[in-house]
Amino acid sequence: MERLAGRIMLLWGLPRIALAVLAGAIGALALPPFNIFAALFISFTLLVWLMDGSTGSADGGVFTKFRSSFLLGWLFGFGYFVAGLWWLGNALLVDADEFAWALPLAVLGLPAFLALFYGLATLLAGFLWSDGFGRLAALAAAFGLVEWLRGFVLTGFPWNTIGYGAMPIPLMMQSSAVLGIFGVTVLAVFVFSAPALIGTRKGMGVGLALAALLFCVHLGFGAWRLAGADAALASASSNASIVRIVQPLIDQSRKLDDAERSAIFEEHLALSSLPPQNGGKRPDVIVWPETSVPFILTDNPDALSRIADVLQDGQILITGAVRSEEAGPGSATRYYNSIYVVDSQGQIISASDKVHLVPYGEYVPYEDFLRYLGIGDAIAMPGGFTAASTRSLLTLPSGLSFYPLICYEAIFPEEFSSDLERAKALLNVTNDGWFGATPGPYQHFQQARLRAVETGLPLIRAANTGISASVDPFGRIGNGLAYNQKGVIDSTLSGNFIPHWNNSARQNNFWLIIAVMVAIAAISRAGFKIGKN
Template identity: 65%
Template sequence: MERLASRVILLWGFRRALLAVFAGAIGALALPPFSFVAALFISFTLLVWLMDGCASAPGTGILGRCRASFALGWLFGFGYFVAGLWWLGNALLVDGDEFAWALPLAIFGLPAFLALYYGFATMLAGLLWSEGFGRLAALAVSFTLAEWLRGILLTGFPWNAIGYGVMPIPIMMQSAHAIGVLGVTACAVFVLSTPALFGTRRGLITGVVLSLLLTCAHFGYGYYRLNQPLLNDPKASNTPFTIRIVQPSIDQARKMDSRERQAVFEEHLSLSSQSPKPGQRRPDIIVWPETSVPFLLTENRDALSRIADVLSDGQVLIAGVVRAEGGAAGQPTRYYNSIYAIDSQGQIIGAADKVHLTPFGEYLPYEALWNSVGIGNIVNMPGGFTAGSTRSPITLPDGKSLYPLICYEAIFPDEITSDIAKASFVLNLTNDAWFGDTPGPYQHFLQSRLRAVETGLPLIRAANSGISAIINPHGEILQGLDFGQKGFLDSTMSGLYVSDWNSFVRNTNFWLIFISLFMIAVISRLGYKIKLN
């Protein structure tokens, strides 16, 4: 590996840039649906060697090294995000006549912007760069900081953070419960970069030992937690109850066709009214996906009556709807992406609005500016959606409480509030039909599963086209429907779980890891400068 490392370190110009893009792109193979974790070892090993080349370039001052390392990280990020997010362009093809022109912006423009975060990461790492395993710690803290910024700036877009690439199965997911996705990212970047030490030999033994310790802790904690009993609520009834998830798998273009609205609604009702499979109980809770009702339900009393006709006594329907508010006395009507709980009398007994909207999908940042050049929302809604003010659980008549995360909200772990302690389940309604049969729905499903692990609560996930599932607090799939599969699933559960969500403990653990890696990087850098002098 020393010969290979030397060749990579000495690369320059076009070949160096091409290898940086390739290193990022191959890392995307660690993401669903491929989940080839080894690809990230290749990515970060190459990135370390390329960074070594920046640090050792002759005749460059600190500004020159910063420019070179930023460009390197940007190229790496561009490859990673194009390979991991190209499927976003599929949403523009649903209404291709209006939005096909924006395909290059979705496929290349957004990755070019997101790559700025990774450029920042490598530039910061370059300032802390040294010999030995200290440079791996520098890369780890820098990428972690970049991922944190990516999750909060400009409303945030933390999709496909590096940590997700090392959590494809439940035993590898449990670390997120203890240190969060950012903590997993910090440890993962260090471990994934370790093979680079075999090419340069500096700090090899210490780096490999530390990497093995982190890997053993990752799998060890996973094994430990998977063998711990799930926490049941002693105050809750142990009476079994059944949840039915409806997955109609309706094409997005058809959902948007006003002539198909009633037929789409009836398909949801038909699947809801099906008799349970042999040996199964009648469902107590029926769950429909995001925006499953294709009209304003409160303005269609016949629709509420149809729902009441389908539901038996005591059954409750949880449905994704569009909710309207205002419109009187000359006031503009505001629309919300919402969830309704509807009882067997056709009465709306609970509701929740989406708080974190999707930019350019559900609302336009700087709308007047974009409208002036003829650009509107992908979702055809006058003025776009309005964000809900708060996120709080929906409480059903029997006391069960559902913590709502609508679609895109499931990728923001830091936005889960303390109200999660009141909930019996995490509820994720989504409509991934926008993205077709691409990696997008599979990536979204993985990120949603991690919210169950972090909160310690089961996840009920209903997706129009899939993937729908009941997931236990360990991230294990109890039952599910594959992408594109039309039908329903019934899952019977006994008792309710108690969330062991504790943001203080998780954040404390994360900061201990982050500060430890930062101190390793700083001490290594100081030692390196003393050696140079």
């Protein structure tokens, strides 16, 4: 290992660039659907050794010392994000004649931008770099900080945060209830980097022992929490609501075809009216995916009548739909990506609009400023959505209340409002059909599962092409439909589990971990400088 570490440290030029990109790409194997979390041990070990070999003497200028560190992190991030997000390009191929030109922007441009955050991470770590296990703490704190920044800078895109690689199964998800995804990321980077100490020896005993302890606590806490999971949920009423999740498997090209709208609507109704599964009780609530209704529902009273025909007395339909709103004389109509709650009389009794829209997918960010620069019309998005100012809880006549998350809103762990305390479950409706049979739908599903663990609420997830499932507050799948499978699932809504830690506590724990890691790195750095003198 020492010989290998030495050779990697001394790499220069193209081999060094190639290995940095490869190290990041290897790390993406820890993400769904592969879930090879051990890949991150290789990925971050290589990154530490490459950082050890960064050019620039300790006494050089700031630019000289840290230029190579930033570039190294950027290359690592570019490999990680290209390997983990290449599937985004599939959305542009649904209407290839119109959007294929933008394929390089999605497959290479977005990863190149996101890699700037990892470049910042290695740049920051470089300020506290030393030759002991303290450098692992510096790297862990820096990655935790930039992943947190990635959650909100320029509207935020925390997709595939490193910590997800440490949580492929429920046993390994429970730490997020205490630390949140960003806190788990800090400790995960430290643990994943620990094998690098075998190749450089200094601080190996203490560093490996600490990493092993953290990993064992991670697993042990998960085992302890799951051991009491069933007892914690046992208080759920035996007459809890039965929820039917509809996965219609509508090809995205059909959804874009106006001639298919009526047929698509009827397919949803047909699945909704199927008899109860396995001779069970009829569903109380039926859930359709995002934008399932292929027209403006409020403009189609006949469609509401058809829903009333299918629903039995007392049944409720929750569906994704586009909502329109007249903005006033002389103003363009506003459109919202919404969820409607429809009762058995065909009446819309509740609604909630999407708050966090997808940049350049659902709206053009900073459009007013771009128009001021004279380029707004060039990138204007016809039919774009308007973001809601607040998120509305969906409350049913039975008193059951859902906290709505439309599409990728489920990847943001810190955007929950105070209404979360009144919710009995999370509801995530999405349409991942844009991305085809790629890792995208699997990654999206894993991130939604983590929100259930963090909030202590069960998750009902309806996806057009999958993955649809009911998930309990511990991240365990109760019932589900695989990707690219058409059908319905009927599940008894799991009880909720009030966690000891709310979002504020998780944020405090995150910053405490950051402070501890920075302190370890600073002490190690001070000792390193004294030793050199």
